[in-house]
Structure formats: structure tokens, C-alpha cells
Amino acid sequence: MRATSQAFLENAERALGDVQLQRALENVPRGFVTKRAAARARLPEFDALRDEARAIKDHVLANLDLYLEEYERKVVEAGGHVHWAASSAEARAIIVDILNAAGARRVTKGKSMVSEEMALNEALVPQGFEVTETDLGEYLIQLRGETPSHIIAPAVHLNKEQVATDFRRHHRALPAGRPLHEPSALVAEARQVLREKFLAADAGITGANFLVAETGSAVIVTNEGNGDLTQTLARVHIVVASLEKIVPTLEDTTTILRLLARSATGQECATYTTFSCGPRRPGDVDGPEEYHVVLLDNGRSELLASDFRPILRCIRCGACMNHCPVYQAVGGHAYGWVYPGPVGAVLTPALIGIAEAAPLPEASTFCGRCEEVCPMQIPLPGLLRKWRMRAHEAQAPGTTPWQGRLALRAWGWLARHPRLYQLAARLGVGIARGFWARYGRLVGAPFTSAWTRYRDLPAPEGGTFQARWRRHQRHRQLSSAQWRHKGPGQ
Amino acid sequence: MRPQRPETAASARTAGSAGRTANGGQSPHVGLFVTCLVDLMRPSVGFAAVKLLEEAGCRVSVPRTQTCCGQPAYNSGDCAEAARIARQVVEAFEPFDYVVAPSGSCAGMLKRHYPALLAGGAIAPERVAAFAAKVHELTAFLVDVLGVERINARHDGRVTYHDSCSCLRELGIREQPRRLLRSIKGLELVELARPEECCGFGGLFSVKYGAISNAIVARKAADITATGAPLVLAGDLGCLLNIKGKLRREGRAVSVRHIAEVLAGMTDAPAIGEE
Ligand code: SF4
Numbered sequence: 162m163r164a165t166s167q168a169f170l171e172n173a174e175r176a177l178g179d180v181q182l183q184r185a186l187e188n189v190p191r192g193f194v195t196k197r198a199a200a201r202a203r204l205p206e207f208d209a210l211r212d213e214a215r216a217i218k219d220h221v222l223a224n225l226d227l228y229l230e231e232y233e234r235k236v237v238e239a240g241g242h243v244h245w246a247a248s249s250a251e252a253r254a255i256i257v258d259i260l261n262a263a264g265a266r267r268v269t270k271g272k273s274m275v276s277e278e279m280a281l282n283e284a285l286v287p288q289g290f291e292v293t294e295t296d297l298g299e300y301l302i303q304l305r306g307e308t309p310s311h312i313i314a315p316a317v318h319l320n321k322e323q324v325a326t327d328f329r330r331h332h333r334a335l336p337a338g339r340p341l342h343e344p345s346a347l348v349a350e351a352r353q354v355l356r357e358k359f360l361a362a363d364a365g366i367t368g369a370n371f372l373v374a375e376t377g378s379a380v381i382v383t384n385e386g387n388g389d390l391t392q393t394l395a396r397v398h399i400v401v402a403s404l405e406k407i408v409p410t411l412e413d414t415t416t417i418l419r420l421l422a423r424s425a426t427g428q429e430c431a432t433y434t435t436f437s438c439g440p441r442r443p444g445d446v447d448g449p450e451e452y453h454v455v456l457l458d459n460g461r462s463e464l465l466a467s468d469f470r471p472i473l474r475c476i477r478c479g480a481c482m483n484h485c486p487v488y489q490a491v492g493g494h495a496y497g498w499v500y501p502g503p504v505g506a507v508l509t510p511a512l513i514g515i516a517e518a519a520p521l522p523e524a525s526t527f528c529g530r531c532e533e534v535c536p537m538q539i540p541l542p543g544l545l546r547k548w549r550m551r552a553h554e555a556q557a558p559g560t561t562p563w564q565g566r567l568a569l570r571a572w573g574w575l576a577r578h579p580r581l582y583q584l585a586a587r588l589g590v591g592i593a594r595g596f597w598a599r600y601g602r603l604v605g606a607p608f609t610s611a612w613t614r615y616r617d618l619p620a621p622e623g624g625t626f627q628a629r630w631r632r633h634q635r636h637r638q639l640s641s642a643q644w645r646h647k648g649p650g651q
Numbered sequence: 652m653r654p655q656r657p658e659t660a661a662s663a664r665t666a667g668s669a670g671r672t673a674n675g676g677q678s679p680h681v682g683l684f685v686t687c688l689v690d691l692m693r694p695s696v697g698f699a700a701v702k703l704l705e706e707a708g709c710r711v712s713v714p715r716t717q718t719c720c721g722q723p724a725y726n727s728g729d730c731a732e733a734a735r736i737a738r739q740v741v742e743a744f745e746p747f748d749y750v751v752a753p754s755g756s757c758a759g760m761l762k763r764h765y766p767a768l769l770a771g772g773a774i775a776p777e778r779v780a781a782f783a784a785k786v787h788e789l790t791a792f793l794v795d796v797l798g799v800e801r802i803n804a805r806h807d808g809r810v811t812y813h814d815s816c817s818c819l820r821e822l823g824i825r826e827q828p829r830r831l832l833r834s835i836k837g838l839e840l841v842e843l844a845r846p847e848e849c850c851g852f853g854g855l856f857s858v859k860y861g862a863i864s865n866a867i868v869a870r871k872a873a874d875i876t877a878t879g880a881p882l883v884l885a886g887d888l889g890c891l892l893n894i895k896g897k898l899r900r901e902g903r904a905v906s907v908r909h910i911a912e913v914l915a916g917m918t919d920a921p922a923i924g925e926e
Contacts, residue, residue: 174862190845486849490866524860526853526867527726529820546726553728565859569723573732576687576718577739583718586691611858615865616896619692619907619924626685626694630713633698 162280162308164513166497169520176491185318186492189311193483196427197534204423214420215538217413218474221405222465228374228407229456235377239439241452249279252457256281256366256399257288259453263397265290265363271381271388272296273368274312274477275401275457277499278512281366293358295387297351304331310493312500313425313479318492321347355387365391365449367437369402370421370476372454375410378436379454382421386433398437398449403457405465405473417476420536424478460512468547472507474537481531481541487524496521503531503541510548515555522548586625593621679797681709682747684740684761684786686754687719688888689909693923696888699915700753700789707797714743720752720760725768726854734772737765741774741782749796750786753911754887755818756854758788763821788818789911790886794827800834804916807837809880812910813871813894815887816849828886828910835913841878848874852893868897876903882922884910895924 165172176182201207221228233243244259246252260268268290270276282303285292294303298316302309304327309315316324325341328350341347367388369379379400381388392398408414422428441448464473482488482502493501498518500508506521522545531541575582596603603609603618612618681704689696697713704711721736740761744750752758762783769779793799812832818824832840851857851867858864871894875883883898883905885891895907906922 170860170862173860177862177866486851486867487860487863490863523856524863526816526849526851526856526864528816528849528853530816530847530849533820546728549726549728550730551728569727569729570732573724573729573736576721576736579716579718579739583715586687590691611861612896615861615900616868616893617899617924619892619895619899620926621692622694622920622923624694626690626697627713627715629694630697 164498166518172495173491176495200423200427214417232374241439244455247458252279253284267363268292269295269362269365269391271367271391275403359390359394362395364397365395366399367392371408371414372406378438382431382434384432389435397451400454404461424480424536471539480534484530484534507544519552583627590621678710679748681711681749681751682744683713684752686757696909699911699917702915716743720757722760751792753789755788755815756887759817759821762786790828791824802834805836809839810882811841811878811880813885815890841880843874850890852889872897882906886910
């Protein structure tokens, strides 16, 4: 997928002008934020669990090679195959080879952000594979040729009227006049269409929320059960996952699971939590004949050795974007690549390069809500700040334009020369006051247009504190009368 | 540099008892970190802060070598410049018992970010840590350090309060301003529907991403208007200018003031952005 993160500002402005999208985005705080708060309030040990979960992941990241090897051993013991992919291109090639070797043409897919990252569908479809996304949200955006706008609710930007229109356009075999007003009718229709895809599939591809080292299992968490059908009905099951999904034990898995659904949707646990542990064994009544795991690195080894390591603790719950005022305002597509919101603003520069994504770390007021709600205690604002430093060092395009940079330099220099600074401050305030007296507003004053396009710029009160304070001090010293707690005015 | 006073030494009392001291005879000497926005845009907030601190028994000085905390550079990724400014601030304020700022954002910068920013620089980490430990936001300083429980002031009418993100999440300040406001005679505090939410200011964010900042502050303005209060207060001038700018553009008749102005009973002067 071609990244448009460089055009974040234009993307965002378009999103802000999209009335339908804005209406859909209102559901984000209404749904996710309130439900998470309630779920958290119901679990007194929530914060203790966060400490535990963080410690588990930090331990894994410090010993990732060992756990990956253990995991691989277990998968192989169970009769599965593990494939190591350094890049997205390698991962795509591996998957194409597996499918071709198995003679698989019809592929169902469970929801997987890693498969989005590796642009898997874009590789499979042109080669003649029939790929069907089976998560309802993913299915909807597949019909529309879109990408997810949220990591757990990929179609959160759509409303039900759009879905009905798309269904009528694509499900030609169904009666044209069927009623599709109710969400339940839409779900029923999707289920009916997808059922046939499940039954006909040669191969099923799923992501993984966790890879458990001690058992070699891949864990998926869904609310629709589509992942289970994807991975058990087809002959071939392929798990795609990035390296950092490893957790040591089942016990650790349950610890983190208790945080995942609560942070994501406010559920105590998701409807389905499914462990896949290899191919069908002799005597099993179902399960795939072939079981493959494709482990994607795609820059993560480098991240592991960098200041950005904490982002690898992420469990993709989406809480950071749900609570982000910027995400809430512009939605996920504005971020221009696979991962939106604060986690995306940290990950995207790491995975596609800061030069391609420099506007994203700037897309934050540093309000800190993401860090506050992140179940894995990832210091997201701190990591965004680190990217801003890198971008500044690299003079990456798309951050501060040269005029801004010059102004910042001049200001920085002044700030280190207090006398001149105070002189300049008095002058600046005087000019602004003069402007105000003459025009009654500060619109059109130099350097203010980006502000005044949307808001008024309140006039400065008059004088600087420093100047007024010095004058006041002199008065105080001169008059023995008691200070009446008033600034001496102008 | 003076030894640092244990913060628990302050005895509980009411503001207005000027003359009584926190450490047995010697008034704590506070260096007021004015903040660049107060200096430029709203000097009365500085005077209000001085009044509050003096009435609570402090001696207040305003070092002349202060300019800004360095956030514009720091948040733009220019750590070298930010560190130079930070060093200047530490050196200017080291002699005081406490450093108090009428801003969560600047206090947060000094307290939470300077230690990392200055690590490995010319000032020893212990010195920076000692400096950071004595930095406080104004309302938190009054309540937590000086033990102020009530404010002798009067303000008739409904008031709503906006928590700045840095107060709330960087410094964990939530109850302190509310406790002081509730003690004011005649004042009725009405909470916003979504008090945790950012106003969209974010320093340079507000001009770099003006359209997004505007969408965020529009929601804040709507929440404020919905309370029906004729006055909104906050502890950070950045938020206040942003909020006032939006309210005024939308033609809303809500006044905007820094919390220190109301606490100090200095509301005779026109509110922010009013003449
Ligand atoms: S960064 Fe934290 S809050 Fe955001 S998706 Fe990852 S785990 Fe969830």
C-alpha cells in the first residue's frame, strides 16, 4: 500500500470536511471510551495487571530470540512449519509459495493488521487467488477497495446506509428489493455470503494476537467467530504474525488477555478466544492438514535495539486512538498508512521511514491520554517526541517549514538573551496593542494567520509582566503605603 | 543553593494569614516562573500569583533572567536549543526554596522534562533533580505545600473549570484547584461533561495543524457553553487563549480567566480578550 502520510495535513483537512465521516467518528468516543472506562472501573486490579503485562512484555523483548526459538520448536513438534520473513516482500513470496504448493486458489482471511502491513491482498489478487476477508468490517472495506481506518474496527468510518448500498452492488445474486435497513439484516446477509466462502476455501489466513512460546499456539481474539471458521475449515492454515507477538506462557497470555478486551471494547473478554496449535492430528475430527506460521520482522529487530523498543509491547487494542483528540477529529485514513492514531504515529515512521512520515509525530497535542489509557504503559508522547527529534536532526520534509524554523531559531536565540528578549517582548506587545486599537482584532497580523483562520486571537492585556513588575517594585520601594495588590496599570 | 525544605513542613492554614510562615520564622522564598504567555499576554495573572503567594506567607521574587521554559523548541524536536534554555532557567531559579509557575504546562516542563533534557549536560543530575523537586504549579503549591484550605474571596455566580492536560496527566493535579474554588463564597462550580479532554492547543500544534486544533477546541467550546456558566477558568494561559479565541469567534458571551485571577479576587480588570 502506498503511504500518504506525508500528506497528513491535506488528508486531515479533507476528513474534517467530510460530513458523513464526521458523523461516523462520533461513535468512537461514545462507544469505546465510555465502555472502556466502565470496564476499568469494574476491575480493581486493572492497574496491577498493567504492571504485570508490561513486565511480561519487557521480559519477552529482552529475550526475544530465545522465546522465538522455543516457539518455533513447539510448532515444528506439533507438525507445523515456521517461516521467517525479514521483509513484507519476503513474507508475501513465502505465502504465495505455500498456496501454490498446496494447490490452493480460494483463500479466506481473518482480521490481521500484519497482513495489511505486508499488503498481502494486493499481492495475492493479481496472481489469481480469490481472497475473501471474513471479519465483517474487513469485508466491507474490501468491497469498497479501502483500507482499515481503525485497528480493531476497520470500517468505523462507514454508516449502515453505505453498507446497504455496497451490498446491493456486490451481492447481485440476492433479490434486489430485499430490506436492508436494520443492522441485523446486513449482518445476516454478510453471514450468508461468507458461509459459502468458508466452506469453499482451500486456505485460511489469520493473524495472531499472541504466539505462546511454551505451547507453540497462536491465539486470536474475535467477536464474530470468523477467525475460527477461517482457520479450521480450510485445508491449509497460515498464521501471519510479527515477531513481538510472543508471550512465554499460557498464564502470561491470560494476564494480558484480561487487559486486551477491556481496553479495546470494554468487554470483559471477547466473544471468541481461540488457540490454534498446529495441523490436524491423527484422530482429530477437524482442523487443517497443513499449518504454517509466517513470522514477519519488517524492521522490528532494529526497533528492538532502539529507543523505540517500548512500542513493541503494543497489543493492538486501539485504546490510544479511541482516546486521541486528533484521531477522534480526523479518523484513521488521514494517517496515510496501515496503523493510525498514536500507535501509528510511532510505528509508521519506524516501518516506512521518518522521511515518509514526518508529519505523524507532529499530529499530537501531547495531551497524554494515549499513555494514560495504554494497557501496556507505552510512553507514546515520549516516543512521538523522540521522532520529532529525529525529524529535526534529519531536517525531514513535512515538519516545520523553513520560515517556521527560522522563527524558532530567532526565538530560541532571544530566549537565551533575557534583556533583548524583554525588549523584544515589550515591543511585540506594543505593536499588537496598536494593531488591536486600530483594527479591533488581530486577524491579518504577521505570523497569526494559521491561528486566526479558525479562532480569534485575544489581544494582549498590555505591557509585559516583567516591565510592569519592575515598575511596581520601584513604587513599592518608594511608597511606604501598603501594596494594594494591583498591578500599576499602563 | 539552600537546603531543600521538606515539603510536609508546611502547616495547614488559610490563605489571607500573611505573616505566618511555613518553617518557623522564615517565610519560604518563592521564585515566580512567570511563563512567557503570562508575561506577554496577561500580566495580571502574574500579579494575582504574587498576591496569592504573599498572602499565604511567601516571599516572592521574579528573576529577571527568565524568558521561557523552552517548550517550543523541545516540542519541535530541537533538544539542543531547549537544553540551553533549560540550563538558564535552572541557574536562575536554583537559589529559591520553591519555583512556582501559574501554568501546569511550564511547571510540567521544568519538573518532568528537564531531568531528561539536561541529562549528560553541564549541570549535574543531582542538581537538576533537586531543582525539579521544588518546582510546583500554583494551585498545587498552595494546597499541597502551603496547606491552604480556603481562600478568602468572593465571586458570585456559576463557574466552570477546564483542566489542562499537563496539570491533569503530567502533574496529577485535579482536586487542588477545585478545592480552592469551592471555598470561595458565592461561587458555584459546574463541571464540564468531558473534563479529561484536551482543548486542542498543544503549543505550536495549534498553528501547525490549525484545522485539527480548531475541530478539537470547537468541542471544548460546545461543552463549556453547555454548562451555562458565564465564566470558564483554567490554570494554563495557552488553553485559555485557545478557548477564548474559539468562543469569541463563535460569538459566545462566555468570559475566560486564569484561575489565579478569581482566587486572588482580581476580577475588576476585563477578562481575557475583552476590553
Ligand atoms: S499503543 Fe497501547 S493503547 Fe495503543 S494499541 Fe498499542 S497497546 Fe493499545
